[in-house]
Amino acid sequence: MTFATPILLIGLIAAGIPFLLHMISKVRAREQKFPTLRFLRQSLEKTSRRRRVQNWLLLLLRSLLLAVLAMAVAEPISRATGGWGDTPGQAAVILLDNSFSMAAGTGGNSRFARAKKNATAILSGDRKPSLAGLLRTTGPIPSGELTRQLDTLRKDIDTSTINYAAASLEQRFARVIDLLAGQSNPRRAIYLFCDLQRLSLEPLLKLPNLIEAKDMHLFILNCATGAVSNVGVTDLKVSGRAIVDVPVEFHVTILNSSPTPRTVDLVFRVEGSARGRKQQVIKKLAPGGKNGDSAVVRFGHRFSRAGYFTGEVRLMQEDDLLVDNVRRFCLDVGERVRVLVVRGPVTGAESFVLDPAMMLGLALDWRNNAQEEIPWPIRAKTIDADKFAPDSLKNVDAVFFCEVPSFSTQTAQAIGQFAATGGTVVFFLGPGVRVENYNQRFFQADGGLLPGKLAAPVGQVGSGAEAIGVDKVIVTHPLFQGLFENTSDYLKTLTQRYFKLEVSPGAGEVLMRLANGDPLLVERRVGEGRVLWCTTTGSPRWTTFPTTGLFLPVMVRAALMGGQRRSADESYTASLPVTIRLPQTDSAGEKIRVTLPAQPAKPKFRDVTADEKGVVRFVDTHDPGVYRWEAVGVDAGAAGLLQESAAGAFVVNPYGPESQLDAYTPGELKAALTRRGLQRVYIGSSLEEIQTTATKDSQGRNFWDVLIVLVVVLLVAEAVVANRRSPTPTPTE
Structure with a gap:
């Protein structure tokens, strides 16, 4: 606040005149007692108190009247926003939002085209800055300083295009603050051309050094004119393994940003697949911002051959933002998974059901010769342990060792290398396994395939022997997830005999745990692959695990994990x-x-x-x-x-x-920026509007007329108080 004629504020001294006159004229009369008038004392005291209050009120009104009159003739003027003026010469940085939400528009005129037109206008005409810079909300952040070459900036704006990456407005704004902080010019301005999208502006409002822009003028041009109609495909996730004959699910998320409900046709296509072209879904969506404005649609597909496959999910209805009407995918579909089953020594007297390799081979590939044409993603091969060599792991995705007694140093190293390069290795222990050999070949204090030291087996086998149940299964692990609705269905395994395994901290994850706390199935990640250790047999000899409904899907999933290295999204x-x-x-x-x-x-x-x-x-x-x-x-x-x-x-x-078009209102955004300490914020739908408002604020507001009105009000109040009379007593009083 300032005054046009501050010398006249000397008139404020006049406010003390009523008090001075009151003190001078105050005379205390001599008191004389009259007995015949003593009955009037009580009435006089009441009247005196009332008049004292009225006199003080009158005194205050007259003093205030003189003070306000003195301020009025001095002409108070406010200058809350600092000097902006209507002249050129400021240092300015243009921040151009080129995220793809700016491609929305109606009538053939996009928000981005409007932003570019107005940004160019900043650098032209009578108000153009003397120094300027240009940043976009997406793309590289320029490292240069402000320039006087405005023609170059205008060409740069003209060639600017929409970018489809994530916008990082807060990073660009921090760079803008750095550029302007070093300028000595007191008239520093930031011009932000955007659509007030919440997604972009919310991180800006959390910028730690936003307060450093408090002395800069922030002009925000809202380039979004009118409501737009838009439904976008915001996400496409692939569930399942991209392997031949494995069902793959595509989870597609669509979002309505329109102010009205929308019904859309969503079509799923796979390149070169007639089946894919037939998949179509009609979906109803609530208005944007309401419950039901988004939905997840699922499509399924099974690839019959390996190779690169592209496809898309497309909304068939056109709207005001076309770029998000389609979302594409590309899968490198891997060949069928090749599994090697290595069988330990078996005696001729053992039945098929007690041969873990036979049971495992049946679980991994159940087809017989007459059923080879039936689609199945796994090709399993079984060899005896004495035939296994490092070369056996060539062209193999997963290997299962069933009760193999021991390993040589060379084969152990080959298995470790196989796992480290993305293969899956599964060990089933059992009779004949040499604990010392396993610890020597696979356990290391700082690595190795074993997650801890292996100890001798415990428990007895037989109809009268004790069996231990399972009390914990990591049902969220990919091996188990979604197999059963009830947790109790995962806990039906009973085990009589197993090898003790003390898992070192952080060396592995216990996926199945016995009721006494000992691990039954442990996973250890090695390089890009994984190693699974089952501390009991892969046959019903020691456990019921192979006969439960859990065994087959878990083994199939373990094998398919090995095939993942041959496929990719x-x-x-x-x-x-x-x-x-x-x-x-x-x-x-x-x-x-x-x-x-x-x-x-x-x-x-x-x-x-x-x-x-x-x-x-x-x-x-x-x-x-x-x-x-x-x-x-x-x-x-x-x-x-x-x-x-x-x-x-x-x-x-x-x-x-970026398809979320929900935006701040100008009032909401200005209030949020003001709370962060920015006072010179101007938001409007045109350059003329925001610049005119800034110029008007810079000229200040003369409050002379307001004070004159207040003087009149005080005069009226003084007259009312001064002429107030007590009511005339009636004869009965």
């Missing part, structure tokens, strides 16, 4: 790097050619060279769509030969949550 979010591992062991220096999705004014190919490990890191993933790559040799050229074993694909999708 090749779906990525825009602007994230893609890693391609070439299959050849001698592929260092190999070049691959990546075919980009069809986009105007962009080259069709990118050539990338593999590093010394045969790994290619591809970073040009800004556009959604299907990317295909192929090896073209060390000396890449137009005549490069395609190697079938070195070709593949991947897909890029927009950042799914």
